Amino acid sequence: MDHDVDDHDRGLAQDLEIISRRLMGRRAALGWFAGAGATALLAGCGGDGAASSGTTTGATDTSSGSAGSGTSTGSGAGTDGDGSSGSCVADPTETNGPYPADGTNTSNGSTSNVLTQSGVVRSDIRSSFIGSTATTAGIRVDLTLTVVNVDNGCTPLSGYAVYVWHCDANGGYSLYDLPAESYLRGVLVTDSNGQVSFTTIFPGCYAGRYPHIHFEVFSSLSGATSGRAAALISQLAMPAGACSAVYATDGYGQSSTNFARTSISSDNVFGDNSSAQISQQTPAMSGGVSTGYTATATIGLAV
Template sequence: MTHHDDDHDRGLAHDLETMSRQLLGRRRALGLFAGAGVTALLAGCGGSDSTASTSSTSTSTDTSTSTSTGSSTSTGSGTSTGSSSSATCVADPTETNGPYPADGTNSSNGSTSNVLTLSSAVRSDIRSSFLNSTTTASGVRVDITLTIVNVNASCAALSNYAIYIWHCDANGDYSLYDLPTESYLRGIQVTNSSGQVTFTTIFPGCYSGRYPHIHFEVFSSLAGATSGRAAALISQLAMPRSECAAVYATSGYSDSSRNLGNITIATDNVFGDNTAAQIAAQTLTMSGSASAGYTATATIGLAL
């Protein structure tokens, strides 16, 4: 049982002592009032949050719509600007870069693949190969705008950061690995003053054992994007299930519909252990149609 030690439970002697202190306090207060100016008295009544009257009403700011106005500098060559789409954001979890990154961390066909050292990899339209062929990957077009923010600076946009993305084609194959002569569906860009980049690509297929996704790595600068080992964040984006179903019903994605039926985000071995907020942040927001193509957006949060 919890015992409350209230003042009215301490007996007559305590009451007399308390009354004496209160009387002395009133006399001192009257003396202070006589000696202090009105301005000083009003200033004293303001108080701090810890001494404010309990009858006052506190108001809170809706952080979901407020924007960051201050500026901060982050590590590396990239910078945090004062602009931000929202003051509420989520730090993306670190995920595996998988077996097909071509970022210098593994080998492909007996040699180390690293497109991050190539100036030709800096591009916005990643649908075509840029090394040994000019083949264009077929599939439903998707224009993806990604916004990079610092979650520890009121979601301030991170300009001059580099982001590298890659994903499988409509058949679930990866260039430079499953398809050694192709280099499509890979590219890197630098964020603008709003922390944004836009890639033009295709909707990735769904292969057995994984929920449909796009890989990405974020670097503090393009000059620093020499290897996946230098990344500030390695993670993945998930495709919305309703759009997956619509795209996989079209020609060119013959195996994807069946593979999608065997997996969900919750059962995926990458996304499955994330929180609901993280999964929501990692899932692209899309509009459009399988026939006309889609536009997609996502905010990628870094905890700098």
């Protein structure tokens, strides 16, 4: 799917400037579609801009696994069985892109906020839950995220809400490119181990971006659903080996071609991150295309 570059593609700082200057206020945006229906949403699909920060420096790690093998291992920070993390860094802030559906952006006079919708709190995000009940196709991924406090020995943070969203196998985003669908979006609250577990699919690769999953972290579920500011907005980078294996299968459109033209180091979001940040942003994955993947990643917050 083609993604045209627009003002929303130029990073979080640019996004915030535009939002504050031109768009609806956060409080006014809490309605589902302010003055417009779902069909008024974007028909086009755009790449995300970059805005990352961090104090750690180092060489960029492409975090690849073994393409085509039964197991693909990324370099994401590992977690112990009790949810605690042996090491962690603060995840860099990244743009939420043009298609967050979190009430922060407007297209053609309408604003979408999936966070206020009944049913958004769910673990399996492969099906739509607003109007349509369609299920999107793709290689299954069981994704567990562990939210930790980097200022307190990487201890787990319980009671935090995590909102996850990403594109489908063809690179399209629900509620925007696919205005009748709401799949591949969901919220969960971290347990006593600081963990949430989503069932989703491996995202496709569209032109101009390295394959990724978006997420926002809120200090509570009420914070997420009431429109308060997220404690962290960032992205996960998919392991290169798993990307090569998945994109060689049917159903992923132009992902293989698009993936061959990009890399983490050239990506306009991940390209300026340190090796430690990229390591943590890259999920550790096991499994394969025939059985699906299990993925884990640590999300570090300074609180």
